Amino acid sequence: MRKSAILFFLLVLVITVAPQSHAAPRCIRFPNFCNSIVFDTSGSVAYGNVDFECDGNFQRNSLIGNAKGTTELATRPLYSERMDEFDSYAYQFYFKPGKLFDMYASGGTEGQDPGLFLVQSNQPYTVSNGACRPSDIDRRKPSLSSLLAKSGPHQAQAQTNRCMHFTNFCDTIEFAVSGDLLYGDWDWLCTGDYASNMLIGNLGAGPEMTGRPGYGDTQPYPYSTEFSFKPGKVFDLYLTQGVPSGVMVGRKNQPYTITAGSCSAGGVDKSKPRMMDR
Numbered sequence: 001m002r003k004s005a006i007l008f009f010l011l012v013l014v015i016t017v018a019p020q021s022h023a024a025p026r027c028i029r030f031p032n033f034c035n036s037i038v039f040d041t042s043g044s045v046a047y048g049n050v051d052f053e054c055d056g057n058f059q060r061n062s063l064i065g066n067a068k069g070t071t072e073l074a075t076r077p078l079y080s081e082r083m084d085e086f087d088s089y090a091y092q093f094y095f096k097p098g099k100l101f102d103m104y105a106s107g108g109t110e111g112q113d114p115g116l117f118l119v120q121s122n123q124p125y126t127v128s129n130g131a132c133r134p135s136d137i138d139r140r141k142p143s144l145s146s147l148l149a150k151s152g153p154h155q156a157q158a159q160t161n162r163c164m165h166f167t168n169f170c171d172t173i174e175f176a177v178s179g180d181l182l183y184g185d186w187d188w189l190c191t192g193d194y195a196s197n198m199l200i201g202n203l204g205a206g207p208e209m210t211g212r213p214g215y216g217d218t219q220p221y222p223y224s225t226e227f228s229f230k231p232g233k234v235f236d237l238y239l240t241q242g243v244p245s246g247v248m249v250g251r252k253n254q255p256y257t258i259t260a261g262s263c264s265a266g267g268v269d270k271s272k273p274r275m276m277d278r
Helices: 003-013
Strands: 026-029 036-042 045-050 062-066 072-075 090-096 100-106 116-124 126-129 162-166 172-178 181-187 198-202 208-211 224-230 234-242 246-260
Touching: 036 246, 045 072, 045 224, 045 234, 045 246, 062 090, 062 208, 062 224, 062 234, 072 198, 072 208, 072 224, 090 198, 090 208, 100 181, 100 198, 181 208, 224 246
Parallel strands: none
Antiparallel strands: 026 036, 026 126, 036 045, 045 062, 062 072, 072 090, 090 100, 100 116, 162 172, 162 246, 172 181, 181 198, 198 208, 208 224, 224 234, 234 246
């Protein structure tokens, strides 16, 4: 899809959220790595940008997640070497008490290397006021991008897939559960593709799934997206390009259902519109 068409869809789809509270940007640094994250909050949503390559680029990879409840930030990053291609995984920073974080990778439920993997565990971090500064990058430390290799599955268990259907849209999400974490694939183009657009999320307080879809490997969607699931089987869909663009809402209080078993192309109802182009 042409970039101009994508932007047209965004103008039709997205309305700006007027947050009730808007904090000043802050910077997350990792004592054992050269990476940093600049982030902000809007209500219950956290959003920002991560410098995966320690090159001072905070525009390449946006993040979105929970500011309350189970606090986390996630996205599917771009390769830095080939700026027009996606990484093979969606990644989540899961922030824990004691200023520690875990990092998980989702390969989805299908494809070449599916599953949920623990990349880093109990690593320290710090938070300071103000935006991150390229001058603070300590390139003597390793980057997370050099360590984004799987270190083993989160839980050794048989994968049981489920399918999420959206009452008003043709999209479906195939997902599985591992402990209190979710991982899956979003068929956002309604083509029956459950191996290209990975999602990662949680079942804890503020259940959600996050990713960054794309039109194949070379045309990423401009926004990281978060499905925020609420009581009553409804969800909100949030989008961000990070700081300072803010958070936008694409869908609000939309119903969904869940069925046992994997999704299938035959279950895609193409009489309904796609979620992201109306």
